[in-house]
Amino acid sequence: xxxxxxxxxxxxxxxxxxxxxxxxxxxxxxxxxxxxxxxxxxxxxxxxxxxxxxxxxxxxxxxxxxxxxxxxxxxxxxxxxxxxxxxxxxxxxxxxxxxxxxxxxxxxxxxxxxxxxxxxxxxxxxxxxxxxxxxxxxxxxxxxxxxxxxxxxxxxxxxxxxxxxxxxxxxxxxxxxxxxxxxxxxxxxxxxxxxxxxxxxxxxxxxxxxxxxxxxxxxxxxxxxxxxxxxxxxxxxxxxxxxxxxxxxxxxxxxxxxxxxxxxxxxx
Amino acid sequence: xxxxxxxxxxxxxxxxxxxxxxxxxxxxxxxxxxxxxxxxxxxxxxxxxxxxxxxxxxxxxxxxxxxxxxxxxxxxxxxxxxxxxxxxxxxxxxxxxxxxxxxxxxxxxxxxxxxxxxxxxxxxxxxxxxxxxxxxxxxxxxxxxxxxxxxxxxxxxxxxxxxxxxxxxxxxxxxxxxxxxxxxxxxxxxxxxxxxxxxxxxxxxxxxxxxxxxxxxxxxxxxxxxxxxxxxxxxxxxxxxxxxxxxxxxxxxxxxxxxxxxxxxxxxxxxxxxxxxxxxxxxxxxxxxxxxxxxxxxxxxxxxxxxxxxxxxxxxxxxxxxxxxxxxxxxxxxxxxxxxxxxxxxxxxxxxxxxxxxxxxxxxxxxxxxxxxxxxxxxxxxxxxxxxxxxxxxxxx
Numbered sequence: 001x002x003x004x005x006x007x008x009x010x011x012x013x014x015x016x017x018x019x020x021x022x023x024x025x026x027x028x029x030x031x032x033x034x035x036x037x038x039x040x041x042x043x044x045x046x047x048x049x050x051x052x053x054x055x056x057x058x059x060x061x062x063x064x065x066x067x068x069x070x071x072x073x074x075x076x077x078x079x080x081x082x083x084x085x086x087x088x089x090x091x092x093x094x095x096x097x098x099x100x101x102x103x104x105x106x107x108x109x110x111x112x113x114x115x116x117x118x119x120x121x122x123x124x125x126x127x128x129x130x131x132x133x134x135x136x137x138x139x140x141x142x143x144x145x146x147x148x149x150x151x152x153x154x155x156x157x158x159x160x161x162x163x164x165x166x167x168x169x170x171x172x173x174x175x176x177x178x179x180x181x182x183x184x185x186x187x188x189x190x191x192x193x194x195x196x197x198x199x200x201x202x203x204x205x206x207x208x209x210x211x212x213x214x215x216x217x218x219x220x221x222x223x224x225x226x227x228x229x230x231x232x233x234x235x236x237x238x239x240x241x242x243x244x245x246x247x248x249x250x251x252x253x254x255x256x257x258x259x260x261x262x263x264x265x266x267x268x
Numbered sequence: 269x270x271x272x273x274x275x276x277x278x279x280x281x282x283x284x285x286x287x288x289x290x291x292x293x294x295x296x297x298x299x300x301x302x303x304x305x306x307x308x309x310x311x312x313x314x315x316x317x318x319x320x321x322x323x324x325x326x327x328x329x330x331x332x333x334x335x336x337x338x339x340x341x342x343x344x345x346x347x348x349x350x351x352x353x354x355x356x357x358x359x360x361x362x363x364x365x366x367x368x369x370x371x372x373x374x375x376x377x378x379x380x381x382x383x384x385x386x387x388x389x390x391x392x393x394x395x396x397x398x399x400x401x402x403x404x405x406x407x408x409x410x411x412x413x414x415x416x417x418x419x420x421x422x423x424x425x426x427x428x429x430x431x432x433x434x435x436x437x438x439x440x441x442x443x444x445x446x447x448x449x450x451x452x453x454x455x456x457x458x459x460x461x462x463x464x465x466x467x468x469x470x471x472x473x474x475x476x477x478x479x480x481x482x483x484x485x486x487x488x489x490x491x492x493x494x495x496x497x498x499x500x501x502x503x504x505x506x507x508x509x510x511x512x513x514x515x516x517x518x519x520x521x522x523x524x525x526x527x528x529x530x531x532x533x534x535x536x537x538x539x540x541x542x543x544x545x546x547x548x549x550x551x552x553x554x555x556x557x558x559x560x561x562x563x564x565x566x567x568x569x570x571x572x573x574x575x576x577x578x579x580x581x582x583x584x585x586x587x588x589x590x591x592x593x594x595x596x597x598x599x600x601x602x603x604x605x606x607x608x609x610x611x612x613x614x615x616x617x618x619x620x621x622x623x624x625x626x627x628x629x630x631x632x633x634x635x636x637x638x639x640x641x642x643x644x645x646x647x648x649x650x651x652x653x654x655x656x657x658x659x660x661x662x663x664x665x
Contacts, residue, residue, distance in 0.1 A: 054564040055438065055550065057445045058289045064432060077562050101287055102549045106563030128287050128549070153291040155452060160294065178291060179450040 003094045003122050003147050003170040006045055007207040007229055015267040016224040019209055020044035020259060021098065021234030023052055023066040024083065025075030027245055033087050038252040039237070040091045042259025043266075047093055048125070048232065051080055053100040058127040060182025062235040065242065077103055077112075081119045088120035096149065096170070097121055101129040109137050113144050123147030123170040131167035138167050149173050154194035158201050171207040171230055174198055176214065176223070183235045184213035192226060199227045217265035224266055231266055271517040271592055278466035280586035286465040288552045291449050296552075300467040302372055307474065312371065316364055323396065324359045325352050326478065330486040330643070335613040342633030345496070346646040347483050349508065350618065356648030357479060357508045358389035358460060364475035366393035369456035376400045376451065379458045380444045382409055382437035382504065383574035383621065384416025385648055386460030391423035401425040404444045406436040409573045415652050434567045437504075437577045441551050461505025462581030465552030469581050476511025483643055484515050493641055498522040498632060501645040502625040503595065504539070504575035506584045508647040513593060523592065525584060526628045528570035529599035537569035541580040542588050542595040555582040571600040571656065572620035574648075598624040604660055606630060607650060619648035620656065 010017045020039040024032050036047045052067035052075060059067070080097075088095050097116060104112045104126065116124065124146060129137070131150055141148045147170025152161055154177065165172065176191045177184070195210055202208050210223050211232030220231050237255055244251035274280040278300075286296055306312045320326040328348045337344045349357035362379075369377060377399045381387030387403040394401035403420055407429040410417050420427050433439040441463075448457045462469040462476075488494050499516060501509035503525040513523045530538035538544065541556045548557040550565060558566045558578040570576040587593040598606075603620060606627035611617045618626060622645075629644045636642070650657075 054433065055442050057442050057551075058449070060446075071564065100549075102557070102559070102563040102565075105547070105549055105554075106559065106561070127289050128552070130286060130288065130290060130293050132293075133285050133287055151290040153289070155291050155294045157294060164290075175289075175291060178452050180446050 003046065006094055007171065010045065010229060016228055017045040017209070017230040018043055018259065018263045018266050019046040019048055019230050019232040020237055021048040021050060021232060022237055022241070023050040023063065023070050024080040025052060025070030025073055026066045026241060027069060028073055029075055029079050029083050031248060032083055033090065034252060035241070035255060036087045037091060038256040039259045040093055042256040043263025044259050045093060046096060047087060047091070048096045048098055049080065049084060051077060051097060051099040051103050053103060056100060058180055060180040060235065062183070062238050062242065063181050066238045077107060081115050084121060085119040094122035095120065096123040096125060098125045098127070101126045104137070110140055113140050113146055116146055117144045121146060123149045125149040125151070125173055127151060131164055134167065151175055152198055154178060154190065156198070161198065161201050165202060165205050168206050171209045172202060173232070174208050174210045174228070176210050176212045179212065181212055181235055183215035183239065187213065187219065187222070192222070195223065195226050195228060217261050220262050220265035231262070233262055269590065271587070271590060272514070274583065274586060275466060275470055280583045281589055283555050283582035283585040284466050284469055284553050286552065287549045287554065288465045289449055291452055292465070295452055296465050296467065303368060303467055303471055306368060306371060312367065316367055319363050320360065320478065323353060324363060327482050328352060330483060330490065332490065333614050336610070336630070337633065339613065340630050340633040341638050342636050343641045344629055344633055345641065345643045347479060347512070347643060348646050349479060350616070350622070350646045350649035354385070354389045354392055355651065356385040356389065356619065357476060357511065358386045359392065360478055360511070361460065361472050361475040361507060362386065362389035362393040362458065365458045365471065366390070366397050366399060369458065370397055370399065372456065374454065374456035376402070376455045377458050378402050378404065378444050378447050378455055379460055380404045380437065380440040381460060382440070382576060383572065383619070384409065384413040384420065384652060385574060387420045387425065387427070388416050388423065390458050390460070391420045391425035394425065395423050403427050404430055404440040404447070406434070406440045407431050408435040409437065412656060413573050413652055436573065438565065438579070445551070461507040462510045462583055463505045463551055463553060463579060469553065469583055472507050473510045473514055473583060476507050477514045479508065479511040479645060480513060480515035483512065487643065491641060495519045495521045496643040497640040498524060498636070498642045500524045500526060500625045500629050500632070500642060502526045502575060502621050502647060503542070503580060503584060504528070504577050504621060505579070506581035508645050510581060510583055512645040513587070517592060522594070524628060525593050525595045526624045527595060527597050528572060528575035528624055529597035530569040532599055533597060538597065539568040539570045539575050539577060540597040541578060542584060543597045550579045553582045555585045556580050571603060571660070572624070574619070574621040575624065596628060598627045602627040604657065607653070607657060616646070617650040618646055619650045620653045622647045
């Protein structure tokens with residue numbers, strides 16, 4: 001399913017989409033599709049699968065540990081693409097990959113996109129690839145109908161934002177705060193102001209999804225009110241995985257429960 | 269291609285660039301703009317020169333190592349960066365960037381350090397210029413370079429021991445970048461080598477090029493030659509090497525960069541990024557990396573903490589691609605031997621990092637014979653390494 005159709009659906013139903021992030025291969029490559037299923041059954045609209053990287057500079061301790069667990073299992077890029085295909089076939093939701101750029105470069109841009117296309121991937125987020133360095137990548141992805149999801153931050157100026165939107169398809173990934181990934185208890189007014197500014201400036205050119213720090217229904221409600229089209233939750237799900245490594249039934253149950261709570265809050 | 273005109277558009281050939289999270293893009297753009305402005309500013313340059321002279325101790329001498337030359341052949345000269353305040357070339361860059369940070373109104377400085385030399389130099393510059401200073405250092409390095417950790421603390425810096433990953437320089441950089449993304453408005457990231465996103469590799473090179481410029485001026489005065497036949501420097505990230513090589517890029521002399529061979533490239537435990545690595549993107553730049561087939565960064569090994577890094581400055585990757593600099597590898601054992609030899613023959617205890625360059629100079633001197641001149645940048649002194657050497661040699665000097 002295409003990302004744009006999903007956002008259209010959200011708009012018609014007057015709710016923001018819930019985008020759920022998990023690291024592929026944590027706790028194992030076999031369990032990842034089950035986690036995705038639990039999330040989707042709980043109401044997650046788009047699955048974002050992280051390809052673990054040894055040096056994840058945009059991530060806080062929770063996703064760092066998750067990446068290390070996956071890598072210590074010997075997870076490879078090929079394993080992840082093969083497994084993604086299963087998720088795409090089994091669950092009727094768009095699947096997006098999150099990968100640091102070195103993973104793409106190492107395989108080669110063209111081959112990576114080719115393999116992603118074969119796996120049925122709808123879009124790619126690369127947190128250390130700004131549009132300035134991604135010209136060839138954007139061009140090739142377009143030819144394969146894979147969305148290139150770029151990021152915006154509270155520090156992004158209006159002029160930069162316009163350039164970013166030109167390279168963005170699927171949705172714009174708005175980083176809610178200055179910092180790395182990881183759950184936060186409270187958001188400052190600064191985040192709300194920044195999100196408002198970006199949503200206004202984007203003005204419907206692409207859907208806007210907000211991520212980083214979001215872990216509670218009240219966060220989801222507050223950001224949904226600001227007019228964003230999607231909410232991205234990662235570390236909060238991964239904490240559940242981390243805390244239930246020895247009990248996969250409980251892990252699935254709790255993921256499903258949190259997804260339900262969050263997606264309920266996204267229904268404005 | 270004109271080697272000296274790089275970077276153009278933030279790139280050295282295909283290497284370099286700005287591969288950073290969006291939050292940092294406006295910051296590196298602003299830094300680039302401010303730096304290009306200030307590097308032409310007379311007042312800034314005057315202030316920098318004065319501090320380099322009166323505070324850091326520039327210019328440093330170039331010294332003919334007669335005993336070493338007699339024993340191994342060739343004419344071996346040392347550019348004495350070890351005599352600088354703090355004991356290494358790092359202060360050239362730290363003072364420059366601290367002044368730059370101050371002029372940008374930043375009050376808090378963060379930096380990474382491997383061997384601790386950049387941490388010490390940055391802590392000194394921050395003490396001098398009244399800036400708050402926090403240093404990230406891998407917990408392995410905190411242990412093996414403990415004298416420098418204490419020095420940083422004495423100088424008023426806070427030292428964060430980084431326990432993630434391989435707990436060395438690479439992980440210290442990861443953590444410094446995470447801090448930077450979080451405190452982007454108040455904080456200046458003072459990178460210690462010619463690595464990171466553009467404009468850092470250019471800024472650090474410019475501040476370190478004083479090494480090569482002085483060699484160029486001094487060398488003809490003490491020899492009958494204008495330009496040395498061979499110039500050698502060690503390469504971790506590569507700042508002392510670029511600083512040494514850059515002014516000579518258009519000259520007819522052999523330039524040799526020496527990487528850490530650790531226990532041997534064939535054994536897979538080394539830090540010879542240019543000799544054994546492949547292209548990739550790490551810490552904001554496209555360059556050579558030590559990585560596996562999936563692009564995961566590999567753990568490195570070197571007896572010297574300052575060379576123990578799986579990446580290398582993008583300009584070095586460029587100079588390798590242009591065949592302008594030859595990059596070779598010296599292993600732990602050869603470096604330790606050079607460390608001891610230098611101490612005994614010349615009465616100079618060199619840093620372990622530098623000892624790699626000295627080992628290569630000894631090799632080349634034997635091959636080249638008496639007529640050829642070799643200049644080695646003696647990037648730092650080795651006091652910090654005496655515990656490691658004592659342990660390595662079983663305290664049996």
